[in-house]
Amino acid sequence: xxxxxxxxxxxxxxGQEVNITCSHNNIATNDYITWYQQFPSQGPRFIIQGxxxxxxxxxxxxxxxxDRKSSTLSLPRVSLSDTAVYYCLVGDGGGYQKVTFGIGxxxxxxx
Amino acid sequence: GAxxxxxxxxxxxxxxxxxxxxxxxxxxQATTMFWYRQFPKQSLMLMATSNEGSKATYEQGVxxxxxxxxxxxxxLSTLTVTSAHPEDSSFYICSARVVGPARFFxxxxxxxxxxxxxx
Numbered sequence: 001x002x003x004x005x006x007x008x009x010x011x012x013x014x015g016q017e018v019n020i021t022c023s024h025n026n027i028a029t030n031d032y033i034t035w036y037q038q039f040p041s042q043g044p045r046f047i048i049q050g051x052x053x054x055x056x057x058x059x060x061x062x063x064x065x066x067d068r069k070s071s072t073l074s075l076p077r078v079s080l081s082d083t084a085v086y087y088c089l090v091g092d093g094g095g096y097q098k099v100t101f102g103i104g105x106x107x108x109x110x111x
Numbered sequence: 112g113a114x115x116x117x118x119x120x121x122x123x124x125x126x127x128x129x130x131x132x133x134x135x136x137x138x139x140q141a142t143t144m145f146w147y148r149q150f151p152k153q154s155l156m157l158m159a160t161s162n163e164g165s166k167a168t169y170e171q172g173v174x175x176x177x178x179x180x181x182x183x184x185x186x187l188s189t190l191t192v193t194s195a196h197p198e199d200s201s202f203y204i205c206s207a208r209v210v211g212p213a214r215f216f217x218x219x220x221x222x223x224x225x226x227x228x229x230x
Contacts, residue, residue: 100157101157
């Protein structure tokens with residue numbers, strides 16, 4: 001499984017756009033990139049998944065450069081309720097693989 | 112959307128007792144469920160992979176005789192912490208992998224977690 005590296009923490013003011021970058025230098029051809037969000041004392045929740053270029057859904061965007069060695073989760077206009085830990089995961093698209101969580105990024109939204 | 116429940120949400124027990132945690136997929140079938148443990152301010156650590164009707168696969172360093180996993184049906188997996196000790200106090204989370212068409216690759220849903228405190 002490809003290892004991921006993320007900033008340990010980030011602070012942002014309400015209403016700002018937040019970009020969290022994840023490095024995955026040894027990503028394999030079949031690997032997808034998935035982001036999860038976790039609030040304290042809750043299970044993780046799926047945010048977005050992508051393979052290349054850009055993916056957008058109702059809550060976030062995911063930017064993946066051509067070399068796929070990194071990805072950036074973009075949260076538009078964050079609110080206090082977006083304070084959480086965000087995990088970047090890289091998994092083998094060739095079959096069912098166990099999910100391995102890295103340390104994640106603790107995002108603190110400030111009023 | 113698919114929902115995974117865990118019961119109990121919180122349990123306090125005395126050292127030496129055994130505790131059973133249930134993980135249920137409420138509106139979908141899951142041939143594979145995963146069990147994680149999370150200590151305060153740390154990431155989720157995979158403990159074991161549970162497949163319906165077969166023995167669980169444990170991660171390195173996880174004692175299979177201490178953490179008994181049973182996956183008897185497509186909607187239920189249980190984790191039993193046997194002879195629990197204070198160092199087993201943690202947040203236990205399960206996830207269930209969707210069978211059939213998924214919204215995204217390797218789609219799985221996580222339960223809300225169970226807080227275990229061993230006195």
